Amino acid sequence: MSLFPAELEALASSIIRDFTARGLTIATAESCTGGLIAGILTEIAGSSAVVDRGFVTYSNKAKMEMLGVEADTLRDFGAVSMQTALQMARGARAKAGTSVSVAVTGIAGPGGGSEDKPVGLVHLAAVARDGTAFHREMRYGDLGREEVRLATVRTALDMLIEAAQAAA
Incomplete structure (x- = not known):
């Protein structure tokens, strides 16, 4: 199962x-x-040939320390932003030296949303080794925490496929 x-x-x-x-x-x-993207990829036998590592950076401190997200970015745009997602993706790819990376940051709920950044808002970014970057802003809505997280995983997997085209 x-x-x-x-x-x-x-x-x-x-x-x-x-x-x-x-x-x-x-x-x-x-x-x-919280690691679900790495989790689903590593659910597949043989994934060790592909998945190098996953960074779970829930706090701003972790985003800065582990991925090199700039404090100014977090202050000026917030953790849930295109700018933060792109810096997360670039940092992960640079630290791991992988062909591609994918990053997600958002508000899964049930609380934590605001008028500007409602529950269900997720920013995703993917970066290929040639530096090509992709961003998607998804507004899934207040579907419930599990559904927002699973929808985010789906979008992230789609973005990995898109980034792989640039990495080829």
Whole structure:
């Protein structure tokens, strides 16, 4: 029995197969998902050929210390922002030396939202080794904590596929 929905596990499995065949590696940087992206990827047998490491950086301190997110970025834009997500993704890829990285930061709920940054807002970023960066701002809505986190995992997996095209 898997910890994850079958459709997400199938997507993760296809990523592991494709990345293995192409010799690509992954690092994750996760805040609101708390390691679920790395978790679903490592649920797949053979993932050690692809998944180098995952950073769970829930606090701002962790984002700065582990990924090099700048204090000014956190102060000026907040932890849940395009700027922070991009710095997280760049930091993870640089620290790990992987082909691609993906980063997520958001508000899964049930509390913690505001008018400007409501529950269900998630910023995702992916970076390829050539420096190509991708960003998505998702507004999943107040679906419940588990659903926001799983929707974020799905989007992050899609972004890994997108970043792999640039990493080729």
